[in-house]
Amino acid sequence: MNTTASHLISVAAKQFAEKGYSGASMRSIANAAGTTQAAIYHHFSNKNALYLAVLARHFDAKSSDMADDLAQVSDPEKRLKILVHRLLELVEEDEQFRQLYFRELLETDEERLRVLADNVFGELAVTLTELLKELAPRMDSHLMLLSLGGLVCHHLEARKLSPFLPGGKRKHQQLDVLAEHITELLLHGVQRS
Numbered sequence: 001m002n003t004t005a006s007h008l009i010s011v012a013a014k015q016f017a018e019k020g021y022s023g024a025s026m027r028s029i030a031n032a033a034g035t036t037q038a039a040i041y042h043h044f045s046n047k048n049a050l051y052l053a054v055l056a057r058h059f060d061a062k063s064s065d066m067a068d069d070l071a072q073v074s075d076p077e078k079r080l081k082i083l084v085h086r087l088l089e090l091v092e093e094d095e096q097f098r099q100l101y102f103r104e105l106l107e108t109d110e111e112r113l114r115v116l117a118d119n120v121f122g123e124l125a126v127t128l129t130e131l132l133k134e135l136a137p138r139m140d141s142h143l144m145l146l147s148l149g150g151l152v153c154h155h156l157e158a159r160k161l162s163p164f165l166p167g168g169k170r171k172h173q174q175l176d177v178l179a180e181h182i183t184e185l186l187l188h189g190v191q192r193s
Contacts, residue, residue: 017099
């Protein structure tokens with residue numbers, strides 16, 4: 001990808017994260033990038049293509065690295081722990097991706113959600129679903145996948161609230177602790193003593 005297209009993606013990512021898909025216009029992106037709308041259309045056929053490029057930049061390289069890491073571990077429980085930790089890292093370090101993801105869930109545009117599901121989460125979702133089926137064959141792997149995503153995203157955001165709740169400890173802010181907790185919860189659930 002050339003430097004102009006890369007710059008446009010960076011500027012568009014900020015616009016989409018701050019304003020949402022509907023609120024970010026090609027004109028505002030062009031103005032923020034210091035260029036014209038025609039220049040954007042030279043690199044991207046339409047707003048959807050630019051948006052998809054933004055999402056891909058924020059996720060593609062990270063998800064393929066994650067898949068490579070998982071392929072080298074045969075024990076499914078260890079793979080799950082690695083996966084949870086890597087997801088926590090990915091979501092924590094990329095604030096724009098978090099904003100884009102949550103905006104899409106709130107805006108509920110079916111076409112963009114389908115693009116997100118197919119083109120951004122596609123391969124990773126398949127890998128995760130297969131792992132979850134292997135670990136819990138009697139559970140609904142689709143619901144488990146959604147639960148995993150919810151646990152990862154919520155725990156990262158809830159760290160802001162955690163210190164003020166009963167039992168909140170400094171260690172609850174650490175990704176290793178969160179990864180261990182989420183993995184244990186997924187593997188063993190809440191059991192009565």
